[in-house]
Amino acid sequence: MIRTILISCLILLLPEMLFSQADAGFTIRRYSTENGLPSNGIKGVEWDESSGFLWMATEAGVVRFNGQEFKSYTRLNMPGIATERMAYIIRNNEGNIFTADMGGNLLKSAGNQLQFSYNIPAAKTGNRGLFRAALMTSEDFFRETMLHPKILKHDLAGGTFMPDNPRSFYYILRDSLYYYHAGDEDLTLLHSSPLRIKSGFKIGDESFIMAPDNQVYRLKNAGHDLEAIPTVWPSGHPGTAGKNFRLFWESGMPHPVLVNENNAWIFKLNNGVIQADLICNQIPLDAFIYHLQYSEKRGILFLGTDSKGLVVISKNNLRNFKYENAGINQRNAYYSQVELPNGNVLTNEGHELGDAPKGQNKLPITGGFGFTIFLQGDSILWYPAYNKIIKMSSLFSYNYKTGITTGFPSIIMRSSSAITAIGKETAVCNSIGIGYVSGDSLAYQYRFPPGSGDPSFYDMKQGPDGMVYLAGCAGFLRYDPKLKKLDTLFREENFCVRTISFRDNYILIGTYGNGFYIWKNGILKPMPLDKNKYLLYTHCFFDDQLGYCWISTNRGLFKVRFTDLLTAWEKNTGFVFYQYFGKNDGMEMTEMNGGCTPCALRLKNGNISFPTMDGLIQVDPKKHKTDSLGSAIYFDELIAGKKTFAADSSAIRKLPSNTSEVLVRLAFPAWGNMENIYVEYELNGSGEWITAETEDGSLLRLSGLRHGDYIVKIRKAIGFGTENYSYAEFHFGITTPWYNQWWFYLLTFLAAFSLFALFIHLRTERYRKNQLKLEKQIAEKTWELSQQNDALEKSNSLKSKLISIISHDIVTPLKFLTVAGNNLREKRSQIPEELQQETIREIANTSQELQLLSTNILNWIKYQHENRRLAKESFIPAETVNQVFGVLLSIAKQKNISLVNTVDPTIEIYQYYEPLKILVYNLVLNAINFSERGAVTVSAKAEETVLQLQVKDDGVGMTPEQVHNILSEQIIISSANIDKRKGNGLGYLIIKDLVKTTGSSLAIQSEKGKGTTVTITIPVLKPVKNDSGA
Structure with a gap:
């Protein structure tokens, strides 16, 4: 594709490659190494009319040319070529084209391809002249000569070979004519001096020679007899005049071509006379023509030069006519035209163009005229032109019969006004409307409404139906002259x-x-x-x-x-x-x-x-000619990934499985315009023909391919008609990837089945484990709910008892305080002093007990709140004990009880500070409350992760039953007794709750009448700090 683009660019950029000869009507294209030809040295040129390809032997391999693109065959892409230096290329008498390299390898063209055919061994090089002559005659003759080689006395290295029949040929060398038949030991001399042979050629199946005097003789009776044949030249001017003419003929050419200076003639045999027809008068003279081929069907002449590449000359289908005196003040763009009597054309610029002599006829129009003219009948020419009187364009008419020009200054004409005949009337359509020429003005039949759009009109014609149709920027309009109605049909x-x-x-x-x-x-x-x-x-x-x-x-x-x-x-x-x-x-x-x-x-x-x-x-x-497009179409090669395969390669049937896109390069003749190449393709009989969307139509891109076999059908339009196509078919295949093989599907199924079975097993096992786990959780939750229910029942019972005790322990002392206070106030004078003092002491003690009871109740209630959030912190227990002693010291003094703190002040722990403080408070308070004498001692013993805190008193002590009741879940709570201090008190209920809160454990050692020792083992999350090492 890149090569094609480069060639196209060179065609546009290199003036020496393509230039037009308008006078002679020929287009000359030059091809060299600068625009695609691999070598400028042409060793041979052969034209294949059936395929439409030109084959060339060069010093850089064999080249196939289709008119637009070169394809080279070298050692890189053609295994049969040993060296790119080609020896010759010939077309034999059977129409087959062969080419040979300098190493003796012989290749044969087959349509669009080049195929290796034979190799001439080095030992037989002395016979290569005979081999070449036999090859020109027929392929069977060549094979026979290869099998039974002969060493002739005559050297066949030079001269001209002319095949006579499939097993014999003529040979012209040094003005002599020889004949050879298969099996002969040597050449047979037919004609020599005094008859000198200048050249030889064939027309069809007949052989001819030309003498030095340019007389042509027909060879008859195997060349033994000669018949003089006259040559007829056009206009009586012989192409053999002078000494510079050359006669070109090679085996396989149907007619010889004679070149003299710029002219070229083709020889044809017509009723026993050679007719010389001029085929070109623009032969370039700047290069030595080495080989020549001519396609009469296409009208193309091919010239192979020895050093300047290829020259292609084709006859133009069109002729250009330009104003000879054009300059910077003359327009050369034309619009309307009028034919003059001499066949020349008068343009709207007033220029006369044509082959006839200029200025010999009276012009119907002098000077320039408008874009619209109309010939009414055979004599009246209507046209707009500049009117000198009004100094603007108006309507004019010219009568061919009288030669009179009439101006209509009242009918103003724009450049986009239209003129036609409606019936017998001359009608003009301008920006105002449609009117008939009447006298020196227009009689308007229809006026355009205001604001109807662009008033430009370019064409107006009356149709077979009598309606008038207009073309303009307002669209396609239809005017009814009878109804005077205008309709817009298309806009x-x-x-x-x-x-x-x-x-x-x-x-x-x-x-x-x-x-x-x-x-x-x-x-x-x-x-x-x-x-x-x-x-x-x-x-x-x-x-x-x-x-x-x-x-x-x-x-x-x-x-x-x-x-x-x-x-x-x-x-x-x-x-x-x-x-x-x-x-x-x-x-x-x-x-x-x-x-x-x-x-x-x-x-x-x-x-x-x-x-x-x-x-x-x-x-x-x-x-x-409409039949010069060529019908041949071939598959050239297939490109998959980075690999290129020949169309006949078996490898294209098994392309790699990862192939998803292939490029198919087509080959077809394209000697005219690429605009005439219409190529479509169909894939696997889909019935959908897809246009090849490429620049030159020669490359198909097939994308989205999957594995499988593919059939590509190609069709190329070769001319007019709805089904005028040439067809070709191409097969290729993409191997099935391993993951699409049957065994892979089986393995995949088995693997999927195994995975599914494993999934079911795992899922079932998971469900079983989840069920067991759920049953366990349900059992645990059931137990927890049972425990919580029991706890709630105990709590409710406890709270009920607590409420009754609190009601009794608060209300009764308050009644006592009320009664005692009223008696002191009302009967003070009647009560002895000693009794008054005792009553006051009882009031003070009762008030203090109420205070302590209230404090304990509040603390207990506070720590019963489950949502209370506690934060642990580091603190020194000795300082906490001192703070508690400070609160309870006055109560202890009243009872003559000493408070002793033996906790090591160097001990620091990490625990809940506030609950532990209240816990110590209640333990010390209980000890004071149930003691009448002695001391309350707080001590501590630090271990690695626990702290043992002890509170010892010399009080009344407890029985084992009381200790058991305190430590058990069923706590017996009795109210405070002012007189005897009986019961466990509310303090231990709070103590036990705080012990749970801090994660501690409670131990009580007590003996009735000897005091009590309470030990609290407190866990600490951080090691106990003891600066003294305790």
């Missing part, structure tokens, strides 16, 4: 309608920028465009009266068969073959002009003249 915003044309019941409508349409019976359909969409800008439809429509555009000229267009309209087909004409056909300026009437002109000689931006283009529709 596309921002696109002007430029031209209309009638064909039976169809109306062709061309727009500027939006393609063209066909209207029939009220139905409008857009028509398929060419592949490059040049037809978006349609200037003109012209019927050549041979069944074809010629369409001019901004980018060249098209030819299409009318029946193809109408079939596309009727059957809604998406493809129409348009034959394109451009620079390769001799067109120097491809931008053609429209928006004028007439948009093209039929000349008396049958040619059609089209206006362009640079002169006129004329085409002869009768002489133009």
Whole structure:
């Protein structure tokens, strides 16, 4: 693809490769190493008419050329080539093309491919002249000569070979003619002095020689008899005049070509006479022509030079006409045209163009004229031109019969006004409306309403139905001259309608920028465009009266068969073959002009003249060939990834399994315009033909491929007609990846089944474990709920008892305080002093007991709150004990009880500070409360992770039953007894709760009448700090 792009760029950039000869009507293209040819030294050229390829032997391998792209065969891509220096290339009498390298390897062309055929051993090099002559004659003769080689006395290294029949040939050397038949020991001399042989050639199956006097003789009776044949030259001018002419003929050529200076003639045998037909008059003289081939079917001449590459000369299909005196003050862009009596054309710029002598006829129009002219009947020519009287453009008429020009100064004409005949009336459409020429003015039949849009009109014609159809920027309009009614049939915003044309019941409508349409019976359909969409800008439809429509555009000229267009309209087909004409056909300026009437002109000689931006283009529709596109189409190679495979390689049937895209390169002749190459492909019989979206149509990109076998069908349009295609078929395959093999599917199924079974097993096991876990959790929760229920029942019972005790222990002392206080107040004088003092002491003691009871109740309630959040902290227990002693010291003094703190002040622990403080408070308070004398001692013993805190008193002590009740879950709570201090008191209920809160344990050692020792073992999360080492 890159090579193709580079070649295309070189075609545009190198002026020496392509230039047009407008006068002679030939286009000459030069190819060298600068634009794709691998070597400038051409060793041989052979044209294959059946395939449409030109084969060349060069000093850099064999080259195949299709008119657009070179394909080289070298040692890199052709195993049969030992050296790129080729010896020769020939086409034998059977039409087969062979080429040989300097190493004796012989290859044969087969359609688009080159195949290795034979190898001539080095020991037989002395016979290579005979081998070559036999090969020119027939392949069987060559094989026979290879099997039974002969050493001839004559050296066949030089001279000219002419095959006579499949087993014999003529040989011309040093003015003598020889003959050889298979099996002969040597050559047979036929003719020599005094008859000297200058050259020899064949026309069809007959052999001829040319004498030094240029007389041609036909060889008869195996060359023993000679028959003089006259040669007829065009215009009586012999091409053999002078000494510089050369006769080119090689085996396989149907006709010889004689070249003399710039001219080339082809020899044909006609009724016993050689007819010399001039085929070219522009042969370049700047290079030595080594080989020559001519395609009469395509009209192409191929010249192989010894050092300047390849020259391709083709006859132009079109002729350019330009104003000879053009300059900076002259326009060379033309629009409307008028044919003059001598066959020349008068353009709207007033320029006379054509082959006839200029200035010998009276011109119907002097000077320039407008874009719209109309010939009414056979004598009246209507046109707009500059009116000197009014100093603006107005309507004029010229009468061919009288030669009188009439001006209509009252009828102002714009450049985009239209003129036609409506019945017998001359009608003009301008920005005001549609009017008939009446006298020296217009009688308007219809006036455009104000604000009706752009008033530009480019075409106006009366149809077979009597209606008048208009083309302009307002759209496609229809005017009824009887009803004087105007209808808009079609309008596309921002696109002007430029031209209309009638064909039976169809109306062709061309727009500027939006393609063209066909209207029939009220139905409008857009028509398929060419592949490059040049037809978006349609200037003109012209019927050549041979069944074809010629369409001019901004980018060249098209030819299409009318029946193809109408079939596309009727059957809604998406493809129409348009034959394109451009620079390769001799067109120097491809931008053609429209928006004028007439948009093209039929000349008396049958040619059609089209206006362009640079002169006129004329085409002869009768002489133009429509069968030169070529029908051959081949598969060249397949590219998969980074590998390239020949089309006949067996490897393409088993491409790697990871192949998802392949490129298929096609080969086909393309000697004209690439715009005429329409290639489509179908994959695996899908019925869907896909256009090859490539620059030159020769590369197909097949994407999204999966494993399997593929059949690619290709079709190439080869001319007009709905089914005029050439077809080719190509097979390739992509191997099935291992993960798509049957055994992989089986393994996958087994693995999936095993995984599924394992999944079911694991899931079942999981469900079983979850069930066991759930049962365990349910049992645990059930136990916890049972425990909580028991605890709640105990708590409720405890709270009920507590409430009754609190009610008794608070209300009774309060009643006592009330009664005692009232008695002291009311009967103080009657009560002895000693009794008063005792009563006051009892009041004070009762009040103090109420205070302590209230404090304990509040603390107990506070730590019963489950949501209370506690934070542990580091503190010194000795300081905590001192703080508690400070609160209870007054109570102890009243009872003459001493408080002793023996806790080591160096001990520091990490625990709940506040609960531990209250715990010590209650233990000391209980000890004071149940003691009448002695001391309350607090001590501590530090271990690694616990602290043993002891509170010892000398009080009343407890019985084992009381100790058991305190430590048991069922706590017997009795109220404080003022007189006897009986019962356990509320303190131990709080103590036990705080012991649980701090995670501690409680131990009580007591004996009735000897005091009590309470030990609290407190866990600490951090090691106990003891600076003294205790």
